[in-house]
Structure formats: C-alpha cells, structure tokens
Amino acid sequence: MKVVAFERSKQGTGASRRLRNSGKTPGIVYGGAADVQLVELDHNALWHALKKEVFHSSILDMEIGGKSQQVLLRDVQYHPFKQYVLHVDFQRVDANKKLHTKVPLHFMNQETNPAVKLSGAVITHVVTELEVECLPADLPEFLEIDLAKIEAGQTMHAKDIVLPKGVSLTLAIDAENPVVASATIPAAVVSEEGENAAEGDAPAAE
Incomplete structure (x- = not known):
C-alpha cells in the first residue's frame, strides 16, 4: 500500500497546530541508519487509510520528495473527542532484518x-x-x-x-x-x- 508524505522543517506545538488547521497531520519516520525525519500527510487521505486494516498491518511504500522507502505504521494519536488525527509515527523497514x-x-x-x-x-x-x-x-x-x-x-x-x-x-x-x-x-x-x-x-x- 502506498502513502505519500512531505518533508516538514518546523516542529513544536504552535507549528503542529498550524499544520492541522491547514488540513495536514504531522508525523515522524524513524529507524534504520537514517536520521529521524519530520513529515506531514494529508489528513483526509490519512483518515481514510487508517480505516483499512491493511494500513495497520502491512509494509507501506512511503513516498517523500519523489523517493520511496518501506515503513510500518507504529503509532497513531487521535484527538480525544474530535474526529481527527493528531500525530503518526512510522518505522523504516530493513528487508534483511526480522x-x-x-x-x-x-x-x-x-x-x-x-x-x-x-x-x-x-x-x-x-x-x-x-x-x-x-x-x-x-x-x-x-x-x-x-x-x-x-x-x-x-x-x-x-x-x-x-x-x-x-x-x-x-x-x-x-x-x-x-x-x-x-x-x-x-x-x-x-x-x-x-x-x-x-x-x-x-x-x-x-
């Protein structure tokens, strides 16, 4: 399953709030030899993807800036009473490591x-x-x-x-x-x- 993300440079509560107000969801990609990467995803697309079982349990092809990497969804933070996602975490996958x-x-x-x-x-x-x-x-x-x-x-x-x-x-x-x-x-x-x-x-x- 493919997911499209975009790099983000700003972090912090204020930046994340502005991001959510613009219809985006902040997230991170971590693991492997690369550094932790700050990303943002379209909230509506992410919301619909999260309703699919396969999104939670399979290897995802994440595209960032035209480059693809394999990741697993590791954590999702939902708003306590509103229907939107506050933050998502993805972990990079190494094809040679269990x-x-x-x-x-x-x-x-x-x-x-x-x-x-x-x-x-x-x-x-x-x-x-x-x-x-x-x-x-x-x-x-x-x-x-x-x-x-x-x-x-x-x-x-x-x-x-x-x-x-x-x-x-x-x-x-x-x-x-x-x-x-x-x-x-x-x-x-x-x-x-x-x-x-x-x-x-x-x-x-x-």
Whole structure:
C-alpha cells in the first residue's frame, strides 16, 4: 500500500497546530541508519487509510520528495473527542532484518461449526491480533484461524495456529501461548436442556 508524505522543517506545538488547521497531520519516520525525519500527510487521505486494516498491518511504500522507502505504521494519536488525527509515527523497514509486529486474526468457518449449529455453542474471539516475527517480505496481512472443528468446552491457543512460511510467534507470545478463541455452551442453553431432560424423565400423569 502506498502513502505519500512531505518533508516538514518546523516542529513544536504552535507549528503542529498550524499544520492541522491547514488540513495536514504531522508525523515522524524513524529507524534504520537514517536520521529521524519530520513529515506531514494529508489528513483526509490519512483518515481514510487508517480505516483499512491493511494500513495497520502491512509494509507501506512511503513516498517523500519523489523517493520511496518501506515503513510500518507504529503509532497513531487521535484527538480525544474530535474526529481527527493528531500525530503518526512510522518505522523504516530493513528487508534483511526480522521485524516484530502485530498481525490481525481472521476467524473462519465459525458459522459451519457443528458445536455452534447443533449444540448452541458460542465461540468467543479472545484476542484479535498477535505479535509475530518475520522478514518484511514474509509479513502476512492477517492470520487465518480455522474454527471448523473446535468443540464445546475447548479453547484454541496461539500455538495451535498454522503460521505461514517464514513467520513465527515472538518469544513472549510463544512462552505465554494465549487463548485466541474459546467455545462455550451458554448457561441458558444448559438450563433449557436440563429442564427438557427432567420433563422427559417425569412419570406421565394418570
């Protein structure tokens, strides 16, 4: 995904306020061998881009002054109650160095799961993203979580996910092995089944 930015020379609260008043958003680009670079982006274009999942989880081609560099979105500061962005941070990406970044989870086949269809189970998405380690070229836009076979009472952990080639969980996530999804039978369903069973066992009235 491509993003266009422009160099800015002025910094400070006053300069940033004037920038925002003109429809621009201040930001920085850091990392790698180059110095920290002050940039500005068109606010409306940035606002719409931020609504796309891929903008948060993939390598971006940032063009500044006709030159392109690969970056990752690292931080966004939003106004506390107005719909605009105060500041954005991007990190340069080295094609030969592994990076750590969070990748969104896409949950698949939940509607066709037998426990859901036949037993009234409810599948809960405990986490919606996981931190992975990989080279930039191997970074997936998302990870697919297949919920077709999870049974009532079961949980799915991070280590149960089939990762793409070249991608691994970060050491912290691997050690923690968090639950990503769980299937439970709601108390109301259990109660109703119990009542039905009791009625079936009750002797017929004479």
